[in-house]
Amino acid sequence: MKFQNRADAGCALADALAPRAKKGALVLGIPRGGVVLADIVAARLGAGFDIVIPRKMGAPGNEELAIGAVMADGTDYVNRYVMIALKVKPEYVEQEKSRQVAEIKRREAVYRRAGLPYDVKGRQVMLVDDGVATGATAIAAARWVRNQGPASLIIAAPVAPAQTVEALRHEADEVVMLASPADFSAVGEFYEDFAPVTDEHVMAIMARRGLL
The missing domain is CATH 3.30.1310 (Ybab; Chain: A;)
Structure with missing residues (x-):
């Protein structure tokens, strides 16, 4: 499986998450690339949006x-x-x-705007990245989310190696991956266009969302 770009991957991930989404769900993007996908997922699901920074x-x-x-x-x-x-x-x-x-x-x-509180407690949280390699940042972020008392936690991304998916299952109620190949070297190989996401791009999304 190969995605055209992050927008393509975000739409595909939103389609996979749609049947699982509950009212009041919150999508949390991991910068930088994951913020692009999270913005798309939240918009398509009518869910809340924010970012976390591991x-x-x-x-x-x-x-x-x-x-x-x-x-x-x-x-x-x-x-x-x-x-x-x-x-x-x-x-x-x-x-x-x-x-x-x-x-x-x-x-x-x-x-992110200084002093802006997080609204996680009691909500279904979808933690989104544009791909997961070792899983280290996703796991740290997931543990932080757990500490905030969510109703449930889904870790979601377009791709991660099979062994990483197994590790993530210990940290969330559900893991949603569109592809989990055994042969994996880097997230970028699963995208036609994997250009770096800039700080300015993330800031523009956050400003449009009223979070900056």
């Missing part, structure tokens, strides 16, 4: 390799298997967590 924690000497992820309030997910395999020290994890929390707060100031 950040991947990179391995020593290799920022692209996730050892986990964190949210602004410190809610986190740490992959113990990767930590052990790479002999990552707990002190490094704490330093990396602090560094990423600072970046989250910078992004929050850019993307």
Whole structure:
């Protein structure tokens, strides 16, 4: 399965989520790419919309390799298997967590109006990204959502590797993936157009939604 672009993927994901959507549902997008899809899903389902900002924690000497992820309030997910395999020290994890929390707060100031509260408690939440690789950021975000007391939580994306989907099932009431191939190298390979989403694009969506 290959999507033309994020708009195409967002429409397809909305169609898959429509039968599951409950009244008062809230769609939460993960920046940057997931915000584009979440905006489409929320519009098509008549659901609420907002964003959450997890950040991947990179391995020593290799920022692209996730050892986990964190949210602004410190809610986190740490992959113990990767930590052990790479002999990552707990002190490094704490330093990396602090560094990423600072970046989250910078992004929050850019993307979302200061002091704007979240309205999650008691609602069906659909956590949306444009694709999931290791699952680290989705898991950290899902754990944060759980802490807010939602009625239920769905993690949804167009594509994720099969093993990641299994890991996500432990974090949500349901996982909705349009494709979960065993042969997976990167999210971008499942899109014809996977151009980077800019801060300005996210800000434009948030402003149009009255959240910035």
